[in-house]
Amino acid sequence: MPDAATVTDRPETSVEPVLQCRGLRKAYGERVAVADVGFAVAPGETYGLLGPNGAGKTTTISMVCGLLRRDAGEVTVAGRPMSPEATDAKAAIGLVPQDVALYEDLSAEENLRFFGRLQGLSGRELAARVAEVLEVVGLADRAGDRVGEYSGGMKRRANIAAGLLHRPRLLVLDEPTVGVDPQSRNAILESVEALAGEGMSVLYTTHYMEEAERLCDRIGIIDEGRLIAEGTRRELVAQLGVGDQVEVTGTGDLAAFAAACAELPGALGAEARDGSVVVRVEQGSTALAPIVAAAERTGVAVGGVEVTEPDLEDVFLALTGKALRD
Amino acid sequence: MSQLRAALVIAGTDLRRRLRNRSFLVQGVVGPIVLATIISLAFGGVHNDIEATIGLVDADGSPASAGFVEALVGADTGDLRFVEVDSPEEARRRVDRDLGAAVVVPEGFAASLRGERPLDVEVLSDPDAPISAEVARAVATGFADRAAAARLAALTAAEVGDRVPGDDVLAAIDLPLEVTTTGTGGDVSPAAYFGPSMGLLFLFLSMGNVARDLLAEKRVQLLDRLRAGPVRDGTLVAGRGLSVVAVGVTSLCVIWAVTTVALGAHWGPPLGVVAVILAASLAVAGIAGLVAAVARTDQSADVLASMIGFAFAMVGGAFIPLGSMPEGLQRLALLTPIGQALRALADLSAGSGEVGAVVPQIAALLAWAVVAGGAAAWALPRRVGAG
Secondary structure, three states: OOOHHHHHHOOOOOOOOOEEEEEEEEEEOOEEEEEEEEEEEOOOOEEEEEOOOOOOHHHHHHHHOOOOOOOEEEEEEOOEEOOOOOHHHHOOEEEEOOOOOOOOOOEHHHHHHHHHHHOOOOHHHHHHHHHHHHHHOOOHHHOOOEHHHOOHHHHHHHHHHHHHOOOOOEEEEEOOOOOOOHHHHHHHHHHHHHHHHOOOEEEEEEOOHHHHHHHOOEEEEEEOOEEEEEEOHHHHHHHHOOOEEEEEEEEOOHHHHHHHHHOOOOEEEEEEEOOEEEEEEOOHHHHHHHHHHHHHHOOOEEEEEEEEOOOHHHHHHHHHOOOOOO | OOHHHHHHHHHHHHHHHHHHOHHHHHHHHHHHHHHHHHHHHHOOOOOOOOOEEEEEEEOOOOHHHHHHHHHHHHOOOOOEEEEEEOOHHHHHHHHOOOOOEEEEEOOOHHHHOOOOOOOOOEEEEOOOOHHHHHHHHHHHHHHHHHHHHHHHHHHHHHHOOOOOOOHHHHHOOOOOOOOOOOOOOOOOOHHHHHHHHHHHHHHHHOHHHHHHHHHHHHHOOHHHHHHOOOOOHHHHHHHHHHHHHHHHHHHHHHHHHHHHHHHOOOOOOHHHHHHHHHHHHHHHHHHHHHHHHHOOOHHHHHHHHHHHHHHHHHHHOOOOOHHHOOHHHHHHHOOOHHHHHHHHHHHHHHOOOOHHHHHHHHHHHHHHHHHHHHHHHHHHHHHHHOO
16 A cells, blocks of 8 residues: 555646646534645546545535635645635636535526626636636536436536636536436536546545446555545556456366466466356456366366456555445 | 636525525515504505694794794695694694694793894694694794794894894895605605615514525535635625625615506606615625624624614614604614615605715615725625634
8 A cells, every 4th residue: 555645746747737736624613624734636647536424525626625624734726826815816717516406496598697707707718618618518408497307417517617618727517426327327427527538637525436437547545534545547447466366167177277367377276166266367358268278188078157357446445444435 | 616606606606595585575575564654654654744733833934933833824835734823832732633733932032042042942742643743843944944044144244343233134034935844844745755664674673594505504514515616705705795785776776666666656766766875785795794794603693783773773863753753863873774765764754855865875875885896895704614
């Protein structure tokens, strides 16, 4: 498990990051909500903060967005130091809160015009951007309807649209799919993928492992207010040292087959079970052919093969001793 | 994006949402007008003229008191009639019947002016005829004031060694034939009084909306979204304050227009009325901000706003004309913003005061705005940003 200092120092790159956090700390009395959290988001990168509820994700992004005064640490956004008073740094951020942060008695268009004006947009530019983002989130045909009349998923999409209006350098999404039906969730994820594809930097918090795996270039795993690991999905899994798992079902001398598999290059271990052999390897895709050959050599008739890669759930379990959704 | 422009954008949107909301129409316009109409009718019609009969008793029999009664009985005062009554006892009996009120100049009044403690001029009033009582009080006060002035002149003359003036000097007391008073006396119609009073009452009761909206916006993270933009916390608060002022001015101006057109109320010189309405709305905005800073829940915001609103309304004369209140309460009323606003508007309506005459009341309302608004400006941003 990497220590926090290692994690904090890692994102230094030759390209100036859009977001740079160092040593963030926030305590409420005796309770430390966030301790020594540091990470960076590069231009065009989607960075995920993955952790269970109450891990400190929202507190962290509240400090990132200048909503909360930090006890210690530094935040710079687009090269400008962030604080609750730093309006120039805030202008570079588009925040999409977890709740639907819109006026339900106004239409989506009216809401967007309001938030756009506060971001300094006006006239034709404002009208064009409102139309554009409504198109992006697929609400152009319902723009004049009051937000209160929208379905849950439409509200969420309008919520995202309000964060995009001023083309922020950094889009901050705080668990945008919580409580959303699968169809709307997929639409939201596609929107985020599209934005990332256009080169926008995204800071995405979630406690859904699949979302982090699908959307994020790099992921920071946060638990009990500390950033306990960071990297690409592959890097995080590699930190586990458990490799992929290949399960071969078949008949014959499974014990001999397991012993032969254990000797293969790249094999980390093998175990015969009832009707199958489970082989742990560094990389499942390259180990398949030697494993099938070993089965032939030991006279095992193969009935089926399944390759399973460890996921972030496994990483989280290994790092914290508890499941992500505990 | 300047912070001023941001504040105006916030105020504009807030105002649009409120005006679109039916509860504004009910709370800010229909409610006050309906209540003002009902109370105006209950107080004796909605026309401007005062119809009252005041009894005058000369128990003193001095030239001064005789002159006082004679001058008023003979004066042309329209629907306001003064009649002579033989004795205080008869006046007491008739005040419950055909007289709205009576003024009694007591026996020995003129003689008492030469002594250390002059006698009081007595006013007999019917609780069901507050306007008559107020007129009688104004007439009595005017007579007593002139008598006191004559007494002072006499005593001063004696002090410097001149001849002590006799009854002839005291008989020459200049009597107030014009029955004009400040406040709710004079020719303030019930509609001109209760229109603004009900408008102010509802405006103060609506203070809870500001706190409720802020709490709701905090709950759904709308405040977070606003604060994550290039807008300072102070700007957010200022925007809301501007919106409250705009709502207040709009509401009171609509009530002004409706009571003028439909009920024939005369609020007074437009410039003065607008100045008072603006100052009162600023005071409401300041106090509303303070309520929002203190309230922790929707319920506590409502309770606090209702308590403050009703307390100011009761003490400030929203339900009972200031002039009908006991003297102590009248002084207390002027400690409240509603009392100050009503006093100013009544003075303007009575025609006894030009705009300059209500400057003290406007200053008092602005003081409320500055003190409460200042406290809110300090506390609210901390509340808005509190984790």
